[in-house]
Amino acid sequence: MKRDLAAIAAREHDVLIIGGGIHGAFAAWDAAQRGLKTALVEAEDFGSGTSWNSLKTIHGGLRYLQGLDLPRMRESIRERRTLLRIAPALVKPLRFVVPTYGHGLKGREALAIALRANDLVSRDRNEGLPAPQRIPPGRSLSREELLHLAPGVPAAGLTGGATWTDAQVSSSERLLVGVLHAADAAHALLANHARVVGFGVSGDRITVVRIEDMVSGEIVEVRARVILNAAGPGMDEVLGLAGSRRPPVPLLSALNLVLRRPVVRDHALGALSNGRYLFLVPWAGRAIVGTDYVPAATADPVEDGRRFLDEARHAYPWARLEPADVALVHRGRVPGRSARQLAGRHLLVDHARDGLAGLVSVQGVKYTTARAVAEEAIDLVARKLGSGRPSRTAATVLKHAAPLPGTLTQQALAAMKDEMALTLSDIVLRRLDLVSGGLPAESELDAIVLALSDALGWDAIRVAREKAGLSESLAGLAL
Numbered sequence: 001m002k003r004d005l006a007a008i009a010a011r012e013h014d015v016l017i018i019g020g021g022i023h024g025a026f027a028a029w030d031a032a033q034r035g036l037k038t039a040l041v042e043a044e045d046f047g048s049g050t051s052w053n054s055l056k057t058i059h060g061g062l063r064y065l066q067g068l069d070l071p072r073m074r075e076s077i078r079e080r081r082t083l084l085r086i087a088p089a090l091v092k093p094l095r096f097v098v099p100t101y102g103h104g105l106k107g108r109e110a111l112a113i114a115l116r117a118n119d120l121v122s123r124d125r126n127e128g129l130p131a132p133q134r135i136p137p138g139r140s141l142s143r144e145e146l147l148h149l150a151p152g153v154p155a156a157g158l159t160g161g162a163t164w165t166d167a168q169v170s171s172s173e174r175l176l177v178g179v180l181h182a183a184d185a186a187h188a189l190l191a192n193h194a195r196v197v198g199f200g201v202s203g204d205r206i207t208v209v210r211i212e213d214m215v216s217g218e219i220v221e222v223r224a225r226v227i228l229n230a231a232g233p234g235m236d237e238v239l240g241l242a243g244s245r246r247p248p249v250p251l252l253s254a255l256n257l258v259l260r261r262p263v264v265r266d267h268a269l270g271a272l273s274n275g276r277y278l279f280l281v282p283w284a285g286r287a288i289v290g291t292d293y294v295p296a297a298t299a300d301p302v303e304d305g306r307r308f309l310d311e312a313r314h315a316y317p318w319a320r321l322e323p324a325d326v327a328l329v330h331r332g333r334v335p336g337r338s339a340r341q342l343a344g345r346h347l348l349v350d351h352a353r354d355g356l357a358g359l360v361s362v363q364g365v366k367y368t369t370a371r372a373v374a375e376e377a378i379d380l381v382a383r384k385l386g387s388g389r390p391s392r393t394a395a396t397v398l399k400h401a402a403p404l405p406g407t408l409t410q411q412a413l414a415a416m417k418d419e420m421a422l423t424l425s426d427i428v429l430r431r432l433d434l435v436s437g438g439l440p441a442e443s444e445l446d447a448i449v450l451a452l453s454d455a456l457g458w459d460a461i462r463v464a465r466e467k468a469g470l471s472e473s474l475a476g477l478a479l
């Protein structure tokens, strides 16, 4: 993968994708694999937006049963199976357990029926999967079994529990980079640190996209027959640059707390809190608790984290969570009005109907279903271009969806040489994934900086600048 904005500016593309989160990455791979001339530009670093913050669960959509949304549930089940197949080094089955109290809608009997229905709806969930990647059926648990699996849960009124299996991605960053490698191998041109800052419109058609090279400050103009706005929560800002007057999609600020202690080890544990389930998920030898949502317009990074920690303490009293247990906070914006009104479906809009021919927007709602949503978006793009080749991303194993091999310094050098990491933050946060579980050790950082200085001739000024950039990124992740 080589960053070359001049090459992107030099030709007309069939499709230019704006945004290098998981939706943009899958869209670039899909389009390039169909033989479309494809380019993707990302304002900051690939995967530095919402995609960095996921709770890492690859949901089969059990909760959509409640609203009897079977098409959505089937899509989630299919996509869970696809990711288990095409990214087996990173996506693995994970068992979930929830305790049950009383006999209502979230009681043991109701959940037993839900699990049975889930197994029926997902009866093809393991088709084509090797044994270690398969999802076993769910079942209800007796009170004794539940207490054996989750000894600390409050015992008063406990009737038993339910257990089912979903999946988890160990590194959402490495999966995204694996998709970008596949896009690159299929001849997509990719550039990070390249922000779309404007459009040239002639009549009702967008003729050029203006892109600022965030490294040199230079503006380049790029032509494309179709532009796919995959800027995630930034979708409306991009539409604003094109002069669109569509009402903006309401956004929520979502957060997870990454805990230093592995308070759960081999299964995720749910707890009812304020009428919804929170989950404590084991991850990378630690645990994540999530997810909380507040309206993005009134979000307060410090207060929201503390309040959510309080809620998590009440939901998991036995875990005795303290502020010192929180290694870092994942924060990201997602479409929705409130925790109970998360956007249920992705948006796919052809703006020809708003007087902006050639512009399409896609905004997904789950990391889990990003591949399928990207396929649908590229189906629309391909129709507009008169191209009939179908998507093959569901059937192609991602060769690079795995941790980088070698020592830490070899990995850091490979990230710069082959994976377009431009800064120390790109390397540490999103290629080596050293921060997801907490802050990296000072000695690890020193080793990386030393290797980069030797290999790339970084002088003291550059080293100071890179370290300051990383400190700033890390400060934004504190509780």
Ligand SMILES: Cc1cc2nc3c(=O)[nH]c(=O)nc-3n(C[C@H](O)[C@H](O)[C@H](O)COP(=O)(O)OP(=O)(O)OC[C@H]3O[C@@H](n4cnc5c(N)ncnc54)[C@H](O)[C@@H]3O)c2cc1C
Pocket: 018, 019, 020, 021, 022, 023, 024, 041, 042, 043, 044, 045, 046, 047, 048, 049, 050, 051, 052, 053, 054, 055, 056, 057, 058, 059, 194, 195, 196, 197, 230, 231, 232, 233, 234, 235, 238, 254, 255, 256, 290, 291, 330, 331, 332, 333, 334, 363, 364, 365, 366, 367, 368, 369
């Ligand atoms: C706390 C949290 C927990 C979550 N947990 C889960 C989970 O467990 N399972 C699950 O399936 N989903 C989960 N999600 C949802 C999932 O993370 C998102 O749906 C998904 O990552 C969105 O991806 P995206 O590509 O649409 O957006 P993003 O990752 O935000 O990508 C959009 C990109 O567009 C770029 N961009 C914006 N403007 C411009 C511009 N002008 N020019 C160029 N580029 C631009 C941005 O820099 C950004 O990188 C969670 C989300 C959050 C916040």
